[in-house]
Amino acid sequence: MNVALGPVSAVIFGLLVLFLGGSVWIGIALFIVGMGSFFIFSDVSFGSILANVVWNNTSGSAMMALPFFIWMGEILFRSKISENLFRGLSPWMDAIPGRLIHVNVLACTFFAAVSGSSAATTATVGKITVPELTKRGYGHNLAIGSLAGAGTLGFMIPPSMPMLVYGIIGDVSIGKLFIAGFIPGFLLASMFSVYILTCGLIRPELAPRGEDHYTWKDRLVALPAIAPVVILILFVLGSIYMGWTTPTEAGALGVVGAFFFAMITKSLTWEVFKVSLVGAIRTSCMIMLIVMGAAYLSNVIGYLGLTRALTDAVAQMGLSPYMLIAILTVLYLILGCLVDGFSMIVMTAPIVLPLIEAAKFDTVWFGIYLVLMIELAQITPPVGFNLFVISGLNNDDLTTIARASFPFFCIMLLATALLTLFPEIALYLPARMIAK
Numbered sequence: 001m002n003v004a005l006g007p008v009s010a011v012i013f014g015l016l017v018l019f020l021g022g023s024v025w026i027g028i029a030l031f032i033v034g035m036g037s038f039f040i041f042s043d044v045s046f047g048s049i050l051a052n053v054v055w056n057n058t059s060g061s062a063m064m065a066l067p068f069f070i071w072m073g074e075i076l077f078r079s080k081i082s083e084n085l086f087r088g089l090s091p092w093m094d095a096i097p098g099r100l101i102h103v104n105v106l107a108c109t110f111f112a113a114v115s116g117s118s119a120a121t122t123a124t125v126g127k128i129t130v131p132e133l134t135k136r137g138y139g140h141n142l143a144i145g146s147l148a149g150a151g152t153l154g155f156m157i158p159p160s161m162p163m164l165v166y167g168i169i170g171d172v173s174i175g176k177l178f179i180a181g182f183i184p185g186f187l188l189a190s191m192f193s194v195y196i197l198t199c200g201l202i203r204p205e206l207a208p209r210g211e212d213h214y215t216w217k218d219r220l221v222a223l224p225a226i227a228p229v230v231i232l233i234l235f236v237l238g239s240i241y242m243g244w245t246t247p248t249e250a251g252a253l254g255v256v257g258a259f260f261f262a263m264i265t266k267s268l269t270w271e272v273f274k275v276s277l278v279g280a281i282r283t284s285c286m287i288m289l290i291v292m293g294a295a296y297l298s299n300v301i302g303y304l305g306l307t308r309a310l311t312d313a314v315a316q317m318g319l320s321p322y323m324l325i326a327i328l329t330v331l332y333l334i335l336g337c338l339v340d341g342f343s344m345i346v347m348t349a350p351i352v353l354p355l356i357e358a359a360k361f362d363t364v365w366f367g368i369y370l371v372l373m374i375e376l377a378q379i380t381p382p383v384g385f386n387l388f389v390i391s392g393l394n395n396d397d398l399t400t401i402a403r404a405s406f407p408f409f410c411i412m413l414l415a416t417a418l419l420t421l422f423p424e425i426a427l428y429l430p431a432r433m434i435a436k
Helices: 005-021 026-041 050-056 061-078 081-093 101-115 118-135 140-151 161-170 174-180 182-202 216-241 247-264 270-303 306-317 321-336 341-358 363-378 385-394 398-421
Strands: none
Touching (some): 005 026, 005 306, 026 341, 061 118, 061 216, 061 247, 081 216, 081 247, 101 140, 101 182, 101 216, 118 140, 140 398, 161 174, 161 341, 161 363, 174 247, 174 363, 182 398, 321 341, 341 363, 363 385, 363 398, 385 398
């Protein structure tokens, strides 16, 4: 069934803005928009494909992996493992320009690799580092800006909730997406650290030397505090890369490993177990509802012929592949000012993916590009979620935090350009995965 591109696009986009902007739950809003589009533009019952779509998109193995990775992150968030990570990293960072501000980047990098959530990464690391950096007289703007930027690594370094959602909606391999995020994630972390190091060299007063002077013995003694997170990263993601486990099995192993390390650090209490389980269930259900609504809306869009019409219209414009990416980048930067990352995926992926495939871009590469765009949205006012998290930690206003995070916003734009010019940054590891 084909209908006019303009009216359908305008109505669907208008309904999305209306309901998402009106604080309706994302999943419910997507269902309403899908049903409304069927009702307005078709004589087909809006419930005719509902059951099949919901079942087909929630019964696969990818969706089974979701609660495991979320629960693993919740356990680490509630236990002493995150606190130990700061203590273990501090002695290693004290001797280089920028000093303990580098802990923001490294701690976020490590925690991102076992959490999967940008908000959890920012909140966990920020609770520990911001008070310490303030107490030691570090530059406040550099401290909170680096936290805002590095906190977004929770979306890039696997396991990643946006990657799971994109993989399910776009029918892209979750394992390949996870592995593809490694090099871009560590590249981005390295770029953040280089910027902090440069600031420390130009303005040493931003990161003054503290009273503590660490020896090599202190640094070696601190290593066991870092070990649990490093072991979990190697254990969980290494098993996927080597083809020993599926993402679902790796997630289950991650939960067992998180419980084990929480137990040996004597922070596994009944309260930690209960709160982490409830938190994992709540987050999993929220994402599940979003995925079901997005899948339903995607099917409606396909049935109405919108995807084909848009693909044909863009093809007739004769855009080069890089011009297409430039236009999409501007679109996503605008959307990032208005909606959250999950909304960006579900609103655009069903429509944009055919254009990406027609331009001969790899869908795994596009998943990493899309995650970078979501990371930018996390520190873009007025709805950048990391800005709200940091504001809740130290009561800074959003304008101050956004201004402090602007250099890291620019660094992420530079990383996006590098990823586009050199797609092997994302595709090198997936091409060498050992298939199970």
